[in-house]
Amino acid sequence: MLLFLSALVYLMLLVGLVARSSEVAALTIPILVYLAAGVYFAPGGIKLKTSRKISAERVSHGKPLSVELAVDNVGGNLDEVFLEDLTVPPIQVIEGHNQRLLRLPQGGKLVIKHTLKGGRGEYRFENLSLTANDFTGLFVVRSQIPAPARVLVYPEVVRLKHIHIRPPQTRGFAGPIPARTGGSGTDFFGIREYMPGDSPRRINWRISTMHDDQLFTNEFEQERLADVGLILDARQQSNVTTLNGSIFEHSVSATAALSKAFLDDGNRVSLLIYGFALTRVYPGYGKVQQDKMLRALARGKTGVNFALENMAYLPIRLFPPRSQLVVVSPLLESDLPAFIRLRAQGYEVMVVSPNPVEYEYQSYQKSQETEFGLRLANLGREKQIRNLKKVGVRVVDWKVSESLPKVIQRGLGAPLARLNLPRSGV
């Protein structure tokens, strides 16, 4: 604009000189006065102090977040200044404005308040973008004022009912998991010979009367805590992205819900995010562990790493031997050998698999071709799940349009003995 006005002035003066017309030359005077006013009011040195307050550094999914950004002008007058608190999509402003256009005099103060809402993720607020100009808009100064902050939006955690698991090995503390060894408990486990110290109440009189000089005692199955390892598949290869979002988000929310369910039962739970890198949350108990896991899940991203392109490269030694593993993955065909290896090593494996076929199908227009494609893809997936079940992996095929608690209750809610699945160990 400055160039345009200057060119106009030079052109008119040139025409005036060539034509020896003082009137044409005089026509440049309003423009020259305008330019001079622009120079006079041009923004000088910009010195702003900023401080940012955020209502919480960590928020649950769907909860709004209020941001208050205080700006203090310790430099010269700013006649027209456009301030924008840069937000990173997919976080959105739902109340207030993160942009302001105003006059900020020397010593002036300003507070920008707005409320944000966003999906799961880690959001970093870096800078306040500033564009200052004089009233003519000819002399523009752009700057970035640092106002750093960081917010974690946790994934959605749905409440699940008790999930029945029976890992071959349990920990030494009392808990809800049948430990496959006799001792004190509630479920009948077996009968053994009476030993001094056994409670007379536990003597099985029916069996004892069948034998001379021998007493038998009822044994109950011990109930202990278990080690549960959650593995979240964050490989880009297994992720399906459509216009409506990505199936990985469903995997993350399922992992969050499972971690809560297992931790609420008192188990020791760990997490491994298997994708671009290996993100690990070491085994632990209780609410602190839940918070650590949610933080890791909030930061979780899909990525490609050729060293981790296959589940066969899963660093299984990170999990206690013969423990319960829960893999949350849309599954790839090449993953089967890895699950066979896990079962062979004595792990109890459970797979919660968001159905990628159904998910992708939802984004297509319904036609004969897509219906046919769906049938073919479903056949492949059914075969894949059948193969996994054959090697003793419990699989929950989750069509993400259905509610997770219902699907989990249907697939994993019943005690294992009634599921008629092959048991490992013992």
Add this chain to the structure above:
Amino acid sequence: MRQTELLLGVFTLAASLTLAAGYALLGMPGPALIFAGIAIAWWAAGRRFGNFVISLGLLIFTLGAVVGIFAGLDFYLVVISLAASLGTWDLLRFRHRLKRLDANRETAALEGLHARRLAVVVVVGGALSFAPSFFEARFSFWIVVGIVVALLFSFEKVLRVLKKNRREA
């Protein structure tokens, strides 16, 4: 935004009417109608298009003013038209900047300040344009030399400012 819209309407009307009246007084109704039409198009295009179209309007009105001088238009009408079209150009750009935000108390204050400063600049600029004719100044050899030297000097300054702005951007 209402204040800016109102002022924009006044400036656009003044720019078009004065130039159209000047040409009409010379017995040239064609250019008069053309400039009236261009003013409406300029005002409307400023809502949708960016700086290029806005600046095109000012260029057309400046050309109209220069041609009008040579055609013998009343100098006072030409100066008023040029000053008003400069104001229109400025307000269209200002409206463009305001469009990014919803109207509030701060933008209303900004509009008021902008309107006052622009009014002063346009009135002072217009009034100063009459000064040479008031003093009956004519180009003499030394005035021409002075203007050329000033032109060369300012040209170098403008280039320096532009380079600095580009570096900062």
